[in-house]
Every structure is written in structure tokens, then in C-alpha cells.
Amino acid sequence: MADHIAKFNSLLIRSKVGMHQPKAPIKSRRCRAFTLIELLVVIAIIALLMAILVPVLRSAREQGQRVVCLSNLKQLTLAWIMYAEENDGNLGNGRAGVNSIFWGPPWVDLNYFSVPDPNKPDSRGALWAYIRDVGVYRCPRARGIPKQPVTYAIVCAANGDSPDETRESFFKSKRIGRTMLWLRKLSDIVSPSPGQRMIFIDYGQSPSHAFQVCYDYPAWNLGGIPLVDHNRGITLSMADGHVEHWKWRGAETMDLINAKLPDGSFNSMGFEPRTEDGLYDLQRLQKATWGRIGYTLGW
Numbered sequence: 001m002a003d004h005i006a007k008f009n010s011l012l013i014r015s016k017v018g019m020h021q022p023k024a025p026i027k028s029r030r031c032r033a034f035t036l037i038e039l040l041v042v043i044a045i046i047a048l049l050m051a052i053l054v055p056v057l058r059s060a061r062e063q064g065q066r067v068v069c070l071s072n073l074k075q076l077t078l079a080w081i082m083y084a085e086e087n088d089g090n091l092g093n094g095r096a097g098v099n100s101i102f103w104g105p106p107w108v109d110l111n112y113f114s115v116p117d118p119n120k121p122d123s124r125g126a127l128w129a130y131i132r133d134v135g136v137y138r139c140p141r142a143r144g145i146p147k148q149p150v151t152y153a154i155v156c157a158a159n160g161d162s163p164d165e166t167r168e169s170f171f172k173s174k175r176i177g178r179t180m181l182w183l184r185k186l187s188d189i190v191s192p193s194p195g196q197r198m199i200f201i202d203y204g205q206s207p208s209h210a211f212q213v214c215y216d217y218p219a220w221n222l223g224g225i226p227l228v229d230h231n232r233g234i235t236l237s238m239a240d241g242h243v244e245h246w247k248w249r250g251a252e253t254m255d256l257i258n259a260k261l262p263d264g265s266f267n268s269m270g271f272e273p274r275t276e277d278g279l280y281d282l283q284r285l286q287k288a289t290w291g292r293i294g295y296t297l298g299w
């Protein structure tokens with residue numbers, strides 16, 4: 001009998017425990033659920049992390065693209081040097097897509113580049129024989145039409161369409177001191193040294209002829225605004241084959257790059273800088289192109 005009572009008590013205790021068991025999960029479920037404030041805090045933390053990480057990722061992406069762009073510029077410039085060395089020191093035609101008896105075959109033939117004709121011999125331009133990779137002709141950061149096959153340009157001073165004020169005659173370059181303005185041969189590059197004369201620039205779009213830079217006027221030429229933003233700057237190469245990244249100083253220069261053309265500063269010569277920083281950006285480009293500044297400021 002005593003055994004039966006003990007078993008009954010034991011069952012009673014278990015059933016009591018069992019009766020209380022469902023309450024515990026309900027209580028803990030309530031504890032684990034997010035309150036509205038907790039949810040808002042989590043959302044705020046995620047937003048904060050995104051605000052920190054997105055610019056970092058964007059910057060890392062731009063840095064990667066810049067490395068590829070600088071590598072492209074270097075390969076193009078080394079090809080440009082090799083072409084000249086194999087042609088008695090004569091520079092290749094700096095005018096993209098323009099074939100000429102006087103200038104020779106263009107460094108890049110844009111027509112063939114866009115639509116290769118299988119019935120014609122490969123004619124992607126004079127430098128193709130040294131490059132043989134279409135990826136080298138295009139900056140990965142190029143904006144605009146995604147299919148633009150070429151985004152680099154040669155500056156007009158490097159056997160391009162040089163303005164009249166930089167020549168003695170149609171055929172003859174002007175020399176000022178030891179500085180040859182319009183370069184036709186490697187041996188023309190004396191002062192400043194080849195490491196300071198610009199050859200290629202990332203133009204950001206397919207070039208029409210050469211990259212235009214004014215010589216005797218403090219203005220940006222409409223055909224000489226690089227429409228690419230490499231961390232608020234540009235990428236370019238020098239005649240000795242090294243490459244550089246320049247940061248713009250002037251806010252107005254960035255406006256030009258972003259195609260926000262300033263009001264009231266455009267005349268027939270182009271866009272004139274309005275600040276010291278903007279003028280510094282322009283003159284740095286002019287000096288690298290022509291070897292010197294061709295004007296004195298009257299203001």
C-alpha cells in the first residue's frame with residue numbers, strides 16, 4: 001500500500017511539473033523577441049556600417065581601376081617609344097583615326113577598332129603590332145557609352161594637330177630656347193626632359209584626333225577636357241614611359257570633368273579658370289604638353 005501511495009505521489013509531482021513546463025518557453029519566447037526599439041537600433045547600426053563601408057569599397061574599386069588604367073598607359077607609351085625607335089626616331093601619328101601621308105598611319109584606327117572587318121588585314125592602328133590586346137586601349141573606369149573601345153588619347157604636341165602658334169610653318173615646329181613645342185622626333189624632346197613631356201592621357205572617351213591643349217592662352221580647350229574621374233584626378237604618361245596620377249586642386253576643374261560647364265567663362269578659346277587652384281591645374285597640363293607656358297597673365 002505504501003508503495004502505491006509513493007508511486008501516486010511521484011506521478012502527481014511529475015504531472016505538476018509537466019503542468020508548469022509550457023509556461024517556461026512562453027516566458028523565454030517573450031524575452032528573445034525584438035522590441036521595436038531594439039529593431040530600430042539594429043537598423044541604425046546597419047545603416048552606420050553601410051555609411052562607413054560603401055565609400056571604402058568605392059575607393060577600393062577606383063584604386064583597382066586606376067592600377068589597370070596606369071598599366072594600360074604604360075604599355076601604350078612603351079609601344080609608342082618602340083614604334084618611333086623602329087622608324088628612325090620619327091614619332092607615330094598622334095591623331096587618332098586620321099591617316100595621312102604627312103603624319104603616317106594613326107596610332108589607333110577607330111573605325112577598324114569599332115567594327116573589325118574580317119575581309120581586310122588587321123589595321124587597328126600603328127601601335128597594334130606591339131599591343132595586340134583590345135583591353136589595353138580602354139580605361140575600366142570609362143563612363144558614357146559602354147562600348148567605346150578606346151578611351152586614351154595622345155596630346156596634340158606629340159605629332160598631333162598642333163595649333164599654328166606652335167609652328168614656324170605647316171611642316172616646321174617652333175623652338176623656344178631648347179624647348180621644341182611641336183614634337184616630331186624623339187630627339188626633339190630635350191628640355192624639359194622626356195620624363196616631363198606628356199604623351200598619353202586618359203581622355204575617358206574615344207578621341208577625335210589628338211587631345212587639345214591651348215598653348216598661348218589660359219583656357220581649357222573644348223577638345224581637351226578629360227572626362228574621367230580617377231579619385232578627383234587624371235592618369236597620364238610621359239615620354240620616358242613612366243606614368244602618373246595627378247589630383248586636381250580646383251573645384252572648378254572637377255566641374256569641367258563632370259561636364260558641368262561653368263557659366264560666363266566660355267569664350268572662343270575655351271573655359272578660363274577663375275581661381276588660383278583652377279589655373280594651377282590648367283598650367284600643369286599646359287607645361288607637360290608644350291614644355292612651357294606660352295603666355296603671361298595680364299590679370
Ligand SMILES: [Zn+2]
Pocket residue numbers: 065066069070139140141202228230235
Ligand atoms: Zn583611366
